[in-house]
Amino acid sequence: MINDEYIKFQNLLRVNLYGQTKVKGLFYDLKEERLLSSDLYSRDYRVSPEHVWEKMREDHPLFYDDIGKMWWVTRYEDVKTVFSDHETFSSSTYDLTTGQVVGPTLISRDDHGHVVRRSIVAPDFVGKRLQTYEHLISKCADNLIQRFSSKSDISLVREFSSQLPVDVISAILGMDGDGYLFRTWVTDMIMGLSGSEELREKGLEANAAFCSHIAPLLEGADGGERNDHIAKIARAEIDGQRLTKEEITAFCGLLFIAGGETTDKAIANMWWNVLSNSDIRDAVLDDISLWDYAFTETMRRTPAVISEDRFVTKPFELYGSEIKEGERIRACLGAAHLDPTVFADPLTFDLFRSDLHLGKENRSGVSKDSMRSGHFGFGLGKHFCIGYELARKEAVMGSEMIIEKLGIPSLSKGQTGPTIQGNSFFAVKELLVSFTS
Numbered sequence: 001m002i003n004d005e006y007i008k009f010q011n012l013l014r015v016n017l018y019g020q021t022k023v024k025g026l027f028y029d030l031k032e033e034r035l036l037s038s039d040l041y042s043r044d045y046r047v048s049p050e051h052v053w054e055k056m057r058e059d060h061p062l063f064y065d066d067i068g069k070m071w072w073v074t075r076y077e078d079v080k081t082v083f084s085d086h087e088t089f090s091s092s093t094y095d096l097t098t099g100q101v102v103g104p105t106l107i108s109r110d111d112h113g114h115v116v117r118r119s120i121v122a123p124d125f126v127g128k129r130l131q132t133y134e135h136l137i138s139k140c141a142d143n144l145i146q147r148f149s150s151k152s153d154i155s156l157v158r159e160f161s162s163q164l165p166v167d168v169i170s171a172i173l174g175m176d177g178d179g180y181l182f183r184t185w186v187t188d189m190i191m192g193l194s195g196s197e198e199l200r201e202k203g204l205e206a207n208a209a210f211c212s213h214i215a216p217l218l219e220g221a222d223g224g225e226r227n228d229h230i231a232k233i234a235r236a237e238i239d240g241q242r243l244t245k246e247e248i249t250a251f252c253g254l255l256f257i258a259g260g261e262t263t264d265k266a267i268a269n270m271w272w273n274v275l276s277n278s279d280i281r282d283a284v285l286d287d288i289s290l291w292d293y294a295f296t297e298t299m300r301r302t303p304a305v306i307s308e309d310r311f312v313t314k315p316f317e318l319y320g321s322e323i324k325e326g327e328r329i330r331a332c333l334g335a336a337h338l339d340p341t342v343f344a345d346p347l348t349f350d351l352f353r354s355d356l357h358l359g360k361e362n363r364s365g366v367s368k369d370s371m372r373s374g375h376f377g378f379g380l381g382k383h384f385c386i387g388y389e390l391a392r393k394e395a396v397m398g399s400e401m402i403i404e405k406l407g408i409p410s411l412s413k414g415q416t417g418p419t420i421q422g423n424s425f426f427a428v429k430e431l432l433v434s435f436t437s
């Protein structure tokens with residue numbers, strides 16, 4: 001945990017070193033100053049991390065954060081290397097996060113075991129097979145929209161974006177029951193990853209409730225006629241062996257939290273980006289198919305997840321420093337997306353970027369058009385997000401349906417953009433939206 005006293009001490013050090021007081025809330029003075037680890041844990045950083053990221057990319061492309069005890073990389077190419085080189089950068093960091101709440105899963109493995117487990121479910125979440133879920137997404141979105149379709153003002157996050165992904169993933173898993181209760185389980189399980197003992201306890205309780213709920217579904221999985229994902233995972237064989245009961249529940253738990261969280265943040269951030277600029281809003285209202293571009297540019301400019309951590313498995317040299325085996329490195333993709341050597345005018349939300357691979361993501365991040373680069377909002381390479389197409393469909397279809405039912409949206413007064421939540425989420429907490437027909 002970050003020690004407040006230590007942060008205060010670091011800020012004092014800054015005053016002494018530079019003989020000037022850091023004006024709270026103003027980051028432009030960072031240009032003149034050395035970056036301190038405490039800058040990465042300040043309130044200012046959470047509200048507006050872009051200035052710190054710029055400083056890191058320019059002056060400290062490899063930065064040692066002595067509060068978090070880890071290295072940070074922020075340039076596009078370096079983040080790409082960390083995501084792509086699975087032999088040097090291991091995802092076993094997840095043993096300390098998701099592993100502590102749902103149990104060990106494929107996300108923390110880099111071996112053949114990862115590949116075979118991933119292949120049990122991944123094909124169902126892309127292409128033609130994913131299309132079979134369109135009806136489900138539309139039904140879940142419609143259920144929610146009906147509850148607020150007679151209103152002219154809505155709380156987008158509370159009434160829609162935080163619930164839709166949970167309803168969809170729980171239905172895909174084959175769970176039946178109270179969607180709002182499922183939502184609280186997802187939230188508590190995700191909060192349990194933060195590193196706080198107290199929150200981990202709550203996360204474990206939510207996971208226990210989730211496991212009890214799916215236990216009867218595991219019992220009946222052998223029949224063969226069930227097509228839900230709990231049954232598919234329970235029936236799957238790896239080298240002639242079924243997964244253990246613990247492995248099956250952990251696998252389902254991973255899909256439940258990965259599918260239930262993050263998409264909500266992507267939807268809310270997308271609405272913020274579209275509605276906070278009237279030209280963009282009008283363009284999207286004029287041509288509803290632009291929601292798709294809005295989703296991609298949102299994943300670049302305001303990605304729901306801004307960083308992923310890895311353990312270094314062998315000594316690695318970067319910018320003249322050696323990162324030792326066993327050390328932790330943070331690939332800050334949020335900063336990489338604002339790298340001006342890759343994306344022109346990177347702070348601008350631009351629906352028609354000529355340098356971004358728009359539309360559907362791919363695992364390599366490389367676009368067929370050599371002038372366009374992919375975003376890393378769904379990761380890259382081996383651990384590339386399984387639900388990337390599902391998330392896009394939920395966001396785009398859901399948004400189109402709201403507009404169709406409620407009319408022309410605009411932001412209510414006083415709405416604010418995304419801020420950093422926990423360690424690695426970047427999200428609009430709530431968005432009040434008014435509609436006129």
Ligand code: HEM
Pocket residue numbers: 091106107108118125169254255258259260261262263264266304305308309376377378379380382383384385386387388390391
């Ligand atoms: C906008 C929404 C989403 C975002 C921003 C997101 C982000 C990510 C990222 C960054 C990774 C890579 C993690 C790493 O390399 O350390 C990942 C992996 C993963 N995501 Fe997503 N995700 C989203 C939606 C979903 C959905 C809807 C599902 C449900 C199927 C899902 C399931 C997974 C799983 C299972 C993995 C682990 C894949 C592996 O280790 O091979 N995600 N996601």
